[in-house]
Amino acid sequence: MNKVIFFAVLLAGCRQELPDITPSFANLPSGHFQWSNASYAGLPPAQFTQQQVADEQNCHMMELQIAIPAPSCVARPPVNCSQYANQGIAGAYAAGRCAGMRNEPHCDYSAVDQAQRDRADMYQTCLSSRGWTKQWVTDAR
Numbered sequence: 001m002n003k004v005i006f007f008a009v010l011l012a013g014c015r016q017e018l019p020d021i022t023p024s025f026a027n028l029p030s031g032h033f034q035w036s037n038a039s040y041a042g043l044p045p046a047q048f049t050q051q052q053v054a055d056e057q058n059c060h061m062m063e064l065q066i067a068i069p070a071p072s073c074v075a076r077p078p079v080n081c082s083q084y085a086n087q088g089i090a091g092a093y094a095a096g097r098c099a100g101m102r103n104e105p106h107c108d109y110s111a112v113d114q115a116q117r118d119r120a121d122m123y124q125t126c127l128s129s130r131g132w133t134k135q136w137v138t139d140a141r
Contacts, residue, residue: 031138037131052132059126066122068115073105 035056040048081098085091 029138031136033134034137035127035132036135037133039131055127055130055132059123059130062126063119063123066115066119068119069111071107071109071112073107075105076103078103 035052037052037055040051043051079098079101081095085095087094
């Protein structure tokens with residue numbers, strides 16, 4: 001009798017409707033960010049594009065003045081495989097596996113990542129100082 005009640009409770013629990021868990025951003029319109037400059041709004045499209053490219057290139061040159069350093073790497077000590085010598089077939093197998101191990105250096109890329117973030121910030125700040133702002137443009141469907 002207990003098995004029947006347990007089975008009935010189990011089935012009743014499984015029949016429960018699941019709530020709608022659609023994320024809130026799923027229905028937002030898709031799009032992308034685009035640079036715009038109100039001071040160049042009256043220009044013809046070709047001149048607007050020319051001015052935008054000139055400003056972007058100037059900012060890109062300023063961005064490249066920030067050097068990207070090499071990562072700081074620490075070499076690992078070489079693997080000593082001599083401990084497996086004279087141990088027969090198992091030792092030969094272990095020595096072969098040991099010799100195949102790589103002693104790749106361990107590198108810290110935190111300075112590289114920071115320099116890349118600084119470059120991106122420099123580019124954004126440069127364009128902003130020239131009157132450019134990022135605006136969200138909705139993609140046509």
